[in-house]
Amino acid sequence: MLSTIQAQSLKDPEIAELFSKEDPEKRFTNLRKVGQGGFGAVFFARDVHTNNVVAIKRMPYSGKKAMERWQGIIKEVRLLRTLKHPNIVEYKGCYLREHRAWLVMQYCSGSVSDLLEFHKMPLQEMEIAAIIHGALQGLAYLHSRAMIHRDIKAGNILLTPRGRVKLADFGFASMASSAKSFVGTPHWMSPEIILGRNEEQYDSKVDVWSLGITCIEIAEREPPLFAMNAMRALYLITRNNPPTLQSNEWSSPFRNFVESCLQKNPKDRPTSKKLLKHPFLLRERPTTVVTDLLQRAKEEKKRVLDNLRNRKTKKVLSQEAHQGPAAEAQEES
Incomplete structure (x- = not known):
């Protein structure tokens, strides 16, 4: 059913031109998940052609609402292709792979x-x-x-x-x-x-x-x-x-x-x-x-993560200290 939906849609030249024929798994590397929403997941990635960092929103169009999701993807891509403004996130293309649309956008902090x-x-x-x-x-x-x-x-x-x-x-x-x-x-x-x-x-x-x-x-x-x-x-x-x-x-x-x-x-x-x-x-x-605000937030995030790592390290060392004598006694036994 799903492949039929996609295949029939892509027979229309106006729809086919919305999507790149290139394999996104070969075009983009270093994928790292950075977010999740109702639409799908967002990934950090690198474009091997340009070496630029990009954001990829991977949206599935399978299941009971396959047609609705597929039409939603077509609608969003059509819209994004028409937008160009300094305060609108830059659209870089859309790819199809295994019942997922890879919507590639400008990477933001x-x-x-x-x-x-x-x-x-x-x-x-x-x-x-x-x-x-x-x-x-x-x-x-x-x-x-x-x-x-x-x-x-x-x-x-x-x-x-x-x-x-x-x-x-x-x-x-x-x-x-x-x-x-x-x-x-x-x-x-x-x-x-x-x-x-x-x-x-x-x-x-x-x-x-x-x-x-x-x-x-x-x-x-x-x-x-x-x-x-x-x-x-x-x-x-x-x-x-x-x-x-x-x-x-x-x-x-x-x-x-x-x-x-x-x-x-x-x-x-x-x-x-x-x-x-x-x-x-x-x-x-x-x-x-x-930019000053972003820098302060970055420093705060680093401080929070460092404190978290320190707490985890202390917890591990504390557990090892308490388990040490018991482990040695069990080994002798």
């Missing part, structure tokens, strides 16, 4: 979500502004092309080693002219997607809402209602007043930016293009703000 995991100190406001500004530039580009991302969150905002902010993961992306589906990650979803009566169409303002939730996620290390299960959170998003930043230590421009994004009526939300002119994003900040 990690996501903002990864950063928060290792950077234990709260982020400074100018660091949040730099990250959100970069993500918003990518969003404004998408929206100018009548596209909607539909899954904006810290986990889908990547950072390059040189401090460039990149939007990633376009598996839920859609053309604004046909956006009706109930898709996204629950705690970041806008009220109009959740309510979606009779498949009413929504627009790019759903991404603006998700960006506001992402601001709170970065500032407070988790989105609002995160302690609740998804269904309860979805209900409260539509019933409650819009969430706000909890701490009074954040500045008025930051609080106003979040408030602007989180208007329950999408007509009251600014467009991504208009938000780019918001005072919160336009305040002066060092050009190295993101």
Whole structure:
């Protein structure tokens, strides 16, 4: 069944041209798993042709939902091939191997979500502004092309080693002219997607809402209602007043930016293009703000791993010290 789906699809020249005929296992080496999601696994790898490091998202298209997954892969590849912007992760090709699509992308240091995991100190406001500004530039580009991302969150905002902010993961992306589906990650979803009566169409303002939730996620290390299960959170998003930043230590421009994004009526939300002119994003900040943040997170990660190794070493030595006399007595016996 699966091979028939693929074989029949690839007879169409327009679909066949989306995929490289090269064997990805020969093209890419040093594969090392660095992430896992509902779509599949993400690997660090090296391109033997260019010697460049890349990221590979391997997506299976087998099982009961084989056709749905295969069509989703085709849709995502078609979209990625059309995107070219400094704040959109660079697409490098797609390969097929044993019922898996190898989606090859520009390699980044990690996501903002990864950063928060290792950077234990709260982020400074100018660091949040730099990250959100970069993500918003990518969003404004998408929206100018009548596209909607539909899954904006810290986990889908990547950072390059040189401090460039990149939007990633376009598996839920859609053309604004046909956006009706109930898709996204629950705690970041806008009220109009959740309510979606009779498949009413929504627009790019759903991404603006998700960006506001992402601001709170970065500032407070988790989105609002995160302690609740998804269904309860979805209900409260539509019933409650819009969430706000909890701490009074954040500045008025930051609080106003979040408030602007989180208007329950999408007509009251600014467009991504208009938000780019918001005072919160336009305040002066060092050009190295993101690279400095990455360096601190890298040092913190190294410190945590070193402490973990030291604890393991001490535990092993302690066990050996306690087992020593007993082992010697057993040997003599």
